[in-house]
Amino acid sequence: MDLSSRGPAGLFLRIIAEPRPLWWRFAFAGTVVAVALVLRLGLLAWMVEFPPYLLQLPAIIVVALVCGAECGLAAIAVLVGVNAALLPEGPDGGVAPSALASLLSFTVNSFAVWAIAGLVRTTLRRLDSAHAALLSAASEQTAVVATLEALLQHAPVGFAFFDAQRRFIRVNEMLARIDGIPAREHAGRSLADMLPQLADAVTPSLERVLATGEVIADVELEGATPAAPGVWRHFLVSYFPVRTSSEAINLVGMIVVEITERKRDEKAIAASEQRYRLLAEALPKMVWTSSPAGTGDYYNHRWAEYTGVEAPPGEVVEWHAFLHPEEKGGVMGAWEASLASGNPFSRECRFRAKDGSYRWFLCRAVPVRDEDGRVDRWYGSCTDISEIVAAREALSRTNEDLERLAAARTMQLAEANTLLKQEMEERLRAESQLRQAQKMEAVGQLTGGIAHDFNNLLTIIIGNIEAAERRVPADPGDTRTQEIKTQEIRRFLDYGRQGALRAAILTQRLLAFSRRQPLDPRPTDVNRLVTGMSHMLRSALGERVMVETVLAGGLWRTEIDHNQLENAILNLAVNARDAMMDGGKLTIETANAYLDEAYCAEHEDLEPGQYVAIFVSDTGMGMSDDVRARAFEPFFTTKGPKDGTGLGLSQVYGFVKQSGGHVMIYSERGDGTTVKLYLPRLEETPSMPEPAPPRTDGETRAAPAVVLMVEDDDQLRTMGAATLREAGHTVIEAEDASAALDALSRGARPDLLFTDVRLGDGMDGRGLADEVKRRLPRTRVLFTTAYARNAVVHQGRLDPGMKLLTKPYSQSELVTKVNGMLDEPALRGAVLLVEDEPFVAMVASQILEDQGFKVTVASHGEAALSHARNAKADIGRDALVLAIVDIGLPDMRGDEVVRRLGEIAPELPVIVATGYATQDISQMFGGRVDVGVISKPYDGATLVAALERLGFRPQGQG
Known part of the structure; x- marks a missing residue:
């Protein structure tokens, strides 16, 4: 408050209240005293009867009020002294008693007014100080109220105040945003009316604070609010009492902090x-x-x-x-x-x-x-x-040995001329080997070409003989003549079939030599295979030959055709037996081997690397150099015309070469023979399940199906179609790919395509299969071929997922193969697993594969989308039937991946895996029936249940 605004009195009060320096106060007091004395002297001259002290007492009051008690005492002393000096003389020459009494009265009154003035000054100064304190307190209170108001409105937490009836009195904007109701609509409304899902959790705490006055801090609540109905949210709530001046509780305050993200x-x-x-x-x-x-x-x-x-x-x-x-x-x-x-x-x-x-x-x-x-x-x-x-210590010792060898090698430099001569001789031998290999290749091409047409003929012969046998009456009748005739027919048919089968075996040997036979390579433990052959070898070799096996520990595995490897070892064992006419010892040894670049450079089509070695040694008569050089040629034999075809070793040679390996003969006349087989080591990958064993004839009854049979040989096609019809199937015949596609265009929907790979001019069997699979993805495909150089196999190896029936085949083999394929359960489709955690992806992949799915894993969203686009464009791939997407990925959110997958494949069902609340994730997709949500971590039962909700029945159910 400004005292000067109250007029002269206010100005005077301000002069009294404000502190002044000492010099100013003495100067003011001196001036006032001087003015009072001058007025006294002047009035005495003008007014004889004027009281001498009339104006001095007010001067003392002014000095005491304005300048303080010290200055007031000084003014009294000055005035009393001056007045004493001015006292008039009495008649007797001394001071008049009345004047002395007047001075004494003035002195007493001066001290009285001085005391009163000092008291008034002190009171006024205290009142001014109290007034200033009140003004400061009011200002501070206003600032505090403004600060609290700003804090309430702009705080990052929600505030609410309730009365004793638990009705809202006031809320701030943050609480209004949390519950989704404008702040102005809260006043006077109950908690149960505004937030029904949270009322039961909040009300007990409000009543407790009203009853006890205690502060309840950090209570976790969860539920939905009108701001987001159906979305479960988490809150941290504190309660505190608001008291009146009498310490009574009239309100309860509530502080709300949303912790949904923190909980997630x-x-x-x-x-x-x-x-x-x-x-x-x-x-x-x-x-x-x-x-x-x-x-x-x-x-x-x-x-x-x-x-x-x-x-x-x-x-x-x-x-x-x-x-x-x-x-x-x-x-x-x-x-x-x-x-x-x-x-x-x-x-x-x-x-x-x-x-x-x-x-x-x-x-x-x-x-x-x-x-x-x-x-x-x-x-x-x-x-x-x-x-x-x-190994490091061993290598250190080896380095020392190498240093000694290097020193010894240095001493051999003088023999350089001899080494050069040896290299020239080795080059000549290499040239001879090359010419031999070219000759073997030419013979192989010849045998491969002959074998194709020969196998077709043999198939027809075998099939017709079987058909004739089936048509011979089982009951020969009553007459003896008919019985003899029937027996003769059966005997001749049996001879014809045996001859045809022998011709088929001869053809397979030709194909083996020429590296054209179809192989079925599988991961193989050679030690186990050799052990399993022991009984068969002893039976085939007789008692005069002792069989010994030396099996290496820790032998690597190889990928090889089991049956062909057994035939090769048996072939070598029989040859060894024939070379030991008086008996002897056959040794089969296995070992791990490494063929270096120097060795491989001396031999055709041989890559350096690790191999599984099989050594077959005998103590027989051995071979001369000329015989050893021609041992692998087809039809070459040192036996008599009736003792062999000369295709045994050539068959072993062709099989090993076709399998990517190498075979060598080490022999000298009179010192026995050793044949060494080198088979490529299998680089181990996660093991695949062994294929089911073929079923016997009695198990080949399959449900009737539609078979599209494509064969350019009319007789072979007619015979095969008749056999399949007898087996209960519907057969659509086509002589080439064009006729087969025309049948599809006319509405044919075969369950199985049975096609020769070589169909003459135009599209071959592989191209036809691709087109059929494009139109009918679930159709099974069975190829047939006479030899392996074609589009189905590569260097004699079947492509994954292909089935092959090799010519010549019997009609029972045809029925067994077709029924076996029709009985196989179809693959359920491909699953795209989008997961960046390798451990989780490994577990989920195993669960899905156990359920019959083919799994592709993508660790990033972009990789998953790229795979989905390629699968959509490539009709030859397994159909993509499901996607499983983790919500948290390195490059994008899982819900974005799901949205973009929907653009690529709109009908693709999706399972979303999340570590957050599943209600929140389900809300993202608006309740789509083709989107399932599971919580992480999940187990097999959880994933199978999610699959079942999307329509995928568990494996083994109907």
Whole structure:
């Protein structure tokens, strides 16, 4: 308040209240006293009867009020002194008693008014100070109210105030946004009316605060609000009382913070921690973590498995407790240095196993830093490197040996001329081998060409003989003549069939030599195969030949045709028996082998690398150089005309070469023979299930089906169609691809396409199969061919997913093959699994494959979309029937992937896997029936249930 605005009195009060410096006060007091004295002297001269002290008492009051008590006392002293000096003399020459009494009265009155003025001054100054304090308090209160109002309206949390009837009094804008109702509509309405889904959870806390006055903090609630009906949200709520001046509770305040995202993050973090803990437990390494100071706080179960020490619950046994005593000092010094510097730790050391032995480990640890760059945690692993250390020591010893060999080699430089001569001789031998290989290739082409037409003829012969046999009456009748005739017909037909079968075997041998026979290669354990042949070999070789097997430990596997390899070994064993006329010993040995570049350069079509070796040795008469050079030629034999065809070794040669391997003969006259087979090592991949064994004739009854038979040989086609019709099938005949496609255009819908690969001019069998699959993706395809150089097989190997019936075939084989294919369950289709966690993808893939699906895994959204586009464009692929998409991917959100998949394949059903609340994810897709949602982590039962909801019945159900 401005006192000067109240006029002269206010100005005077302001002069009194304001503090003044001492010099100013004495100057003002002196001026006032001087004015009072001058007026007194002047009035005495003008008005004889004027009281001398009339104006001095007001001067004292003014000085005391304005200048303070000190100045007032000084003014009294001055005025009393001057008045005493001016006292008039009495008649007797002294001071008149009346004047002295008047001075005394003036002095007493001066002190009285001085005291009154001092009291008034003090009171006025206190009143002014109190007034200023009131003004400051009012200003501060206004500022506080404004601040609280701004905080209430703009706070990042929701505020609400309730009366005793639990009705809203006031809410801020944040709470209005949380519940989706304007703030002005809350006043006077009850909690049950505004938020029915949360009222039951909030009301007990409001009543408790009203009753007890306590503060209830951090209560978690969950439910839906009008802002997002149906969406489950999470809130952190606190309650506090609002009291009146009498300490009575008239209101309850509520603070609301939405923590939906935080709960989702906590759930995601928990799921992530669980995933990585599972991964750490699944690793074959010993994994551990420690604090920044190096104190361990987690060890996976591999430690307990290796050390045999189980720590008590809540405790750990530090990794360095198992160090070898000789290395403990150095290792711990390096570990403490890493802890001090924050640099990664790496050290090779030995750890004690539960049996007391020590093994070498590579122990590593890396620091993880926080935002400020400080080490927050250490992550460590210990990898068993005992074999590497042993190999390293062996290599060190080998290097020493090599140095000695190099020194010895240096001494052999003088023999360079001799070595050059040997190289010339080797070149001549290589040229001879090349000419021999060219000759063998030419013969192979000839036999392959003959075999095709020959096999067609043999098939016709065998089939007609079988048909004739079926038409001979089973009951010969009553007459003896008819019985004899029937028996003769059967005997002649049997001879004809045996001859045709022998011709077929001869053809297969020709094809084997020429590397044209279709093969069915599978991963093979050669040791097991040789062991399984032991009984058959002893039966075939007789008692005079002793059979010995030397099988290598840790033998690699090879991918080979089981039957053909058995035939090759049996062929070599029989040849060895014939070479040991007086008996002897046959040795079959297996080994791992590496053929280097120098060796492979000397032989045709041989790549350096790792091979599985099979050595077949005998103690027979051996071969001369001339015989050994021609041993693999077809029809070459040293036996008599009735003792062999000369195709045994050529068949072995062709089979091994066709399989990508190599065969060599080592023999000298009188010293026996060794035949070495080298088969390529199989690079191991996840094992595939073994194919089901072929069914016997009695099991080949299949449901009637429609078969499209395409064969350019009229007789063979007619015979095969008749056989399949007898088996109960409907057969559509076509002489070439054009006729077959015309049948499809006229509405034919075959269950199986049976086609020769070679169909003359125009489209071949493979092209026809692709076109049929494009039009009818579920149609099965069975090829037939006489030999393997065609579009179905590559270097004698069937493409994955192809079925082949090799010519010549019997009619029973045809029926068995067709019925077997029709009985096979069709593949349920392909699934696109979009998952960036390898461990989760591995588990989910196994579940889906067990349910009969073919699985393609994509770790990024773009990769998944690219695969879907390619699958849509390539009709030859397995049909894409389902997608399973993780909601959190590295490059885009899973819901965006689902949306874009819908644009590529609108009818494709989708399962969304999420670590968040499934209600929120379901809300994203608007209740689409072709979208299912499952929570992570999930197990097989959860995934199968989701498949069933989308219409995919579990495997094994109808």
